[in-house]
Amino acid sequence: MPKVRTTSLSRRGLLAAGGAVGLGAVLAACGDSDSKGSGSGSGSSSEKSGPWTFKDDRGLTAKAKSTPKNIVAFTGVAAALHDYGIEVKGVFGPTKTKDGKADVQAGDLDISKVEILGNVWGEFNVEKYAALGPELLVTAMWEKDALWYVPDESKDKILKLAPSVALWAAQTTIPKAIQRHEDLAASLGADVKAAKVTAAKDRFEKAAARLRAAAKSKPNIKVMIGSANQDLFYVSLAKTSADTLYFQELGVKFVEPKVNSAGFFEELSWENVDKYDADIIMMDNRSSALQPDALTSKPTWAQLPAVKAGQVIPRTTEPIYSYDKCAPILEDLAKAIEDAKKAG
Template identity: 30%
Template sequence: MRLRLALATAASLALALSACSSDVADDDGAEPASGASATPEGPWTFTDGSGEVVELAEVPTRIIAHAPAAAALISYGIRPVGIYGDESVDTDPNLDGVDLTGIEILGEEWGSIDVAKASTLDADLIVADWWPAEKAHSGLENSVKAKSKKLAELAPVVGPSQGGSILNLAEGYEDLAESLGADVENSQGAEDKAAFEKARDAFAAAMADKDLTALAVSPTADLLYAANPEFAPELLDFTEWGLQVVTPDAPDPDFPYWENLSWENADKYQPDVLLIDSRSFEEAKKTVAAQPTWTSIRAAEAGQLIEWPAFWLHTYADYADALTKLTADLADVDDTIGD
C-alpha cells in the first residue's frame, strides 16, 4: 500500500515543475487522427515491457493512453482517442503544453478510470508504462479498483518498462510510435530528442568540470527520507552523466525507495548539493526551516538546494527541459562542501 501510494503520487504530485514546460507544439489539428495517413499494413507486433509479445491482425489506430504515454505518442504525431491520468490534466506536468483537443479524458485521479466511457471509444490498443516491481501497467495495478481495471478487457495493453533509465521509456515510446506508423524522423519527437541530446551533453560537460556529489531527499516533519537511486531512474541517469548521486547504505527493507533518517541523523551523508523532491519542493522548504538539525548538512547550511524532478519524467521533451534547468541550477554550486 505504501509502495502504491508513493508510486501513484510520484507521477501525480509534481506540481512545482510547471516551469518546465514541454515545447510539444500545437499542430493546428492538422495531424490526422492517430497518424492514420501513414498507417502501415498489418499484422502488427510489439514486445511489451512485461516481455509478452502482443500480436494484432491490423495496426491499432484507436488508442487509449496513460497521460505520460499519451504525451510521448503525441510528440510523434500519434494522437490517442482517450487518455487517463493520475491527476487533473491541468496540473499533470507530463501534459503541460500538450494539445488535448478532441481527446476524451477518462480519468483524472490515480486508480479511477471511467471504463464505461472508454468502452464507447472502440479502442484497439491501450498504452501505459509497465512496472516490473508490481508486474502491472500504470493505472491497472493491484490496488486499483476492480471497476477501473476492467479497462484492460477492452483492448491489449502495451508499454515500455520502467527501469534503470528514463531513456528506457523515451526510447520505448519512440519504438512504439514507429511501429504504429509514425514518421519518427520528421516529428516533434525527433526535435525533442535532439534537444534532449544537446541538454544531456551540456549537463555532462558542466559536470565534468566539477566533482559534485548529491543526495536526493524528501524532508517531512518527523523524518528525512534519503532517496535510493536504484529505484529512481533519473538519479541513475544523473550519476551516469557525471553528477554523483549518493546511494544510502541502509534503505528501508520494506520500502527500498528510501532510507529513513531521523532528524537526529540528518547529517549522516554530506553531499555537495541536496536535490529536493519536486513533488513537495515548496512544502519542504517550510518543513526544513523548523528543523534544528537541517543545517547540520553542510550543503543545507550553504543553501545548495535544488529541485529534483522526481519520478515523473517520460519524454525527451520534458527530460531536455529538466536537464537544462538542472544544469543552470548546478552552475553556481560549490563542489567542495561535501565529503
C-alpha cells in the same frame, strides 16, 4: 502516508503517493529493459495498412487488425506520445491539479481534449473507458508485470476491453526508455525522423555531454535525491530509477542512503534529516509531494547546507520519455552542478 508492506500494491501505492523518492522502489527482479524496437517498423504509411503488432517490455505482443487510433494511456506516457505526434482519447494518472491546471506529468497535453478516467492513485473509471471504444491501453511499468495506475481490483475488466502495452520506467535508463517510447510511437504511425524530433534528440545529446562535463569538472559535488511529506523525508538510491541511474552513468555523485528492507530508499524523520552531507538536493516535483516552499516550518530543513546555499532544485521524478522533455532535465542538472559550491 501509507506504510511499506510486503505486497507489490502497497509499494506501488507508496511510489504514487510521492513517498518513495526514487520512484524506483520496485521489485528486485530485473526485466529485459534493454530490448530495442520490436514494433511494426519505421512508421511508414505502407506498414500501417495491415495488422499491427508491438512487443512490450513484459515480453507480451499486443495485436490489432489495424493500427490503433482510440488510445488510452497513463498521463506521462500520453504526454510522450504527444511529443511524437500521436494523440490519445483518454488518460489516467495525475493530469489535473486542484486548481484545474495541467499536472506536471501532463507535459504539453491539452487536458481539455482528453477524457480523464482517473486523476489519483486507485482511480480508473472502467465505464468511461469502455465508452471510449479503446483499441489500445498503454502505461508504464515500475514492477515487473505491474501496470502503473491500473488498479489491481479492476485490472481484469480493463484488460478485456483492449490490447495493452507496458513500458519500463524503472530498471532502465532515460535513453533506453525514450527509445522504447519512440518505438511505440513509430509503430502507431509517428514520423520519428521529423525535424522536431531530430532537433530534440540533438539537444538531448548535447545536454548529456554538458552534464558529463559538469560532473567531471565538479567531482566533489554530491547530490541528494529527496522527497517529503509532513512526517518523513525520503532519500533514494540513485541506481533504482531511470533518471538518476543515467545521471550516475554520466558521472554525477550521489548520496548513498542506508536503504530499508525494500532496498531502494531510506525514510528519515525530520529530526534526522541532516544525516547526510549534500551540496545539491533534488526534490520530487510531483503534486503528491511537498515542495520546498512548503517546508519552511521545518527548522531542520532550513539548516541543511544545501538549503542555506540555495542549491535546492526540482527533480522530475516521473520523466516524460521524449527527447523534447528529457533534454531540459539534463540541462537543468548540468547548470546546477556548474553553479554549485561545496556546501555539505
